[in-house]
Amino acid sequence: MQLNKTSIASLFSLISLSACTSNEIGESKDVAQDKIYQQYSVHYSQGDEKVSVYGQFRFAGRNGTTLVLSKPSELSFDGESIKVDSSGPSGAYYQLYKPVAGFFGKHHFVFTDINNKKFDNDLSFDNFKLVNLPASVSKKQSFNLAFETTPLQSGDYISVSATNTDSSFTVTHEAKDGGNTIVIPSKELLKQKTKELKLEATLYRKLNLQQNTTEGGELEIRYALKPVTIRLEE
Numbered sequence: 001m002q003l004n005k006t007s008i009a010s011l012f013s014l015i016s017l018s019a020c021t022s023n024e025i026g027e028s029k030d031v032a033q034d035k036i037y038q039q040y041s042v043h044y045s046q047g048d049e050k051v052s053v054y055g056q057f058r059f060a061g062r063n064g065t066t067l068v069l070s071k072p073s074e075l076s077f078d079g080e081s082i083k084v085d086s087s088g089p090s091g092a093y094y095q096l097y098k099p100v101a102g103f104f105g106k107h108h109f110v111f112t113d114i115n116n117k118k119f120d121n122d123l124s125f126d127n128f129k130l131v132n133l134p135a136s137v138s139k140k141q142s143f144n145l146a147f148e149t150t151p152l153q154s155g156d157y158i159s160v161s162a163t164n165t166d167s168s169f170t171v172t173h174e175a176k177d178g179g180n181t182i183v184i185p186s187k188e189l190l191k192q193k194t195k196e197l198k199l200e201a202t203l204y205r206k207l208n209l210q211q212n213t214t215e216g217g218e219l220e221i222r223y224a225l226k227p228v229t230i231r232l233e234e
Contacts, residue, residue, distance in 0.1 A: 021063045023091040029070035031059045033113040036067065038209060038217030040109050042125060045224040050097040051125070053077050055109060056090070061215065066091030073114045078107050109219075119211040121219060126150045128203045128223045136231035137197075139189040144181035147201070151175070155206035158182060163198050163227060167191035189232060197232050201225045 028036060039056040055075045058064040068084050069075060075082045075094045082094040104125055111119040128149040137143045145160060152158070152175035160182055161170040169191075173182040182201075189197070205221040 021090075022058070022065050023089060024065045025086055025092045026059060026065045026067050027070050028057065028067045028073050029114050031067065033115060033117070034214040035060050036113065036213050037061050037064060037215045038109075038111055038119065038121070038213070040121065040123075040209075040217070040219040041222065042107075042123065042220075043222045043224075044100060044103075044125075046226045049100060051100050051103050053082070053096050053098055055082060055094040055111075056092070057111070062218065066093065068092045069094075070114055072112065072116060074112050076110045076112075079110075113213075119209075119213065121209045121211055121217075123207055123219060123221065124150070125221065128225065130201060130225060130228060133228055134230060136233050137184075137189070138233050139192065140186055140234075142186045142189075143184050145184055145199070145201070146181050148180065149203060153205070156204060158201060158203050160184070160199055160201045162188070162192075163200055165198070166193055192232055195232055197230045198227050199230065200227045 037058040037060070039058065039062065041052075041054045043052040043054070055077075057067040057069065057075075059067055068086070077096065080096070082096050084092055084094055086092045104127060106122060106124050108120055108122045110121075113119075126149055129147065130145060131148050132146045134143060147158065152173075154175055156175055158173045159170060160172070162168050167188070169188045171182055171184060184199075202225065203221075203223040207219040207221065209217045209219055
């Protein structure tokens with residue numbers, strides 16, 4: 001699936017206009033506990049020493065008022081309690097950073113509400129890399145960009161974008177596309193005026209929460225690789 005960056009930007013603009021996300025802050029003790037929406041994410045960029053672990057709670061859906069968890073309510077990650085922060089523009093949130101060394105494998109978020117009811121949600125943080133990268137390719141032929149990771153599931157995708165070029169493009173690969181290669185089309189290579197192509201690949205995973213309030217929730221893993229450079233031949 002191929003998307004132009006301008007189209008992607010326009011799409012996100014439309015989404016932002018149609019569904020504004022609140023940055024207001026409330027307290028969880030003041031709302032019905034089954035109306036608390038859970039949002040979790042784990043983000044990592046290759047080369048960084050640490051992984052970002054993030055949680056946010058909202059009243060009545062993913063765009064609702066952000067919540068500070070009132071005691072004894074709390075959020076923990078692998079047994080470590082996470083403190084609230086409200087210094088950013090997105091309202092109240094919970095964030096910590098973990099060393100990437102030894103981080104691969106199983107983890108879990110545990111949200112405890114004011115009634116001491118626990119919602120335990122697991123995730124697996126798996127490796128992602130490009131393999132058998134060609135040193136050079138012909139502009140006249142499409143080529144396959146091979147990758148390795150655990151199998152993609154519905155909602156997961158890999159985005160590959162050309163950067164630092166006068167003709168940018170983005171190609172995505174979803175679970176339904178099958179296989180472990182992403183096709184970089186020749187029509188995009190022919191548009192390049194430079195002798196090198198720099199590509200950035202990012203893996204996005206959308207996981208279902210195992211334990212939800214009636215309001216629901218979401219969990220995202222994002223794994224960004226360092227840019228790679230491939231020589232272009234006429």
